[in-house]
Amino acid sequence: MNELTYCPQCGKSGLRYEESKKWSCTACGFVLYNNCASAVAVVLQHRKDILLTRRKNKPGMGLLDLPGGFSDPMETAEQTCKREIWEELQIDLNPDSLCYLGSRPNKYLFKAIEYSTMDLFFRYDLLEKPKFLMCSEELSEVVWVPLKELDLNELAFESQRNFLKQYTLA
Ligand SMILES: [Zn+2]
Known part of the structure; x- marks a missing residue:
């Protein structure tokens, strides 16, 4: 991502990486921000x-x-939880029963582009385990x-390792 050179506005190779999340074009002044994305x-x-x-x-x-x-744009974090849990597991949760626990920053490398995210953590209690759990194609x-047997090294993301390390101690 840092190597982007062609300006999406003027098409010239004037795009320069400035700092952390900002690019600007020396030819036309266009400014591009790759802001931190929120995730739950x-x-x-x-x-x-x-x-x-x-x-x-x-x-x-x-x-x-x-x-x-x-x-997604214009979603609340609670709506993201409800949508994602439905898409991934077909569990229909009540957003009012989500309990916000805290946030951790993360890096998410996808197809050679590193995205910065702010991961928001929620707890949701299930009175019983669903008999059938649908598992999405992803x-x-x-x-x-x-919780006692959780091996933090098996987790994909640093933000979750950090968060769950604290969570399992609580
Ligand atoms: Zn330009």
Whole structure:
């Protein structure tokens, strides 16, 4: 991403990377920001077990992940949780019962572009484990893991490792 050179406005190779998230064009003055994207991660919990998914695709292929994903424009974080949990698992959660727990920054490398994200963590308690869990095509499996047995090294993302390390100690 830092190597972008052609300006999307004037087409000349005047684009220069300035700092952290900003590019500007020396030819026409165009400015491009690659701002931090917001994303959610939901700790679906039943007693002392949490639900994790196994990633089928890069980044983090084969590693564990909390269900969630990127926010769409003009969505609330709670709406993102509801939409993503439905898309991934077909669990229809009540957004009013989500409990916000905190945030962690993350890096998400997708097809040679590194995106900066702000991951927002929520907890959602399930009174019972769903009998059938639909697993979307983006996932290879869905697993229930006792919090005590969670191996942080199996997680795909640094933000989740940091967050769950603290969460499992609480
Ligand atoms: Zn330009």
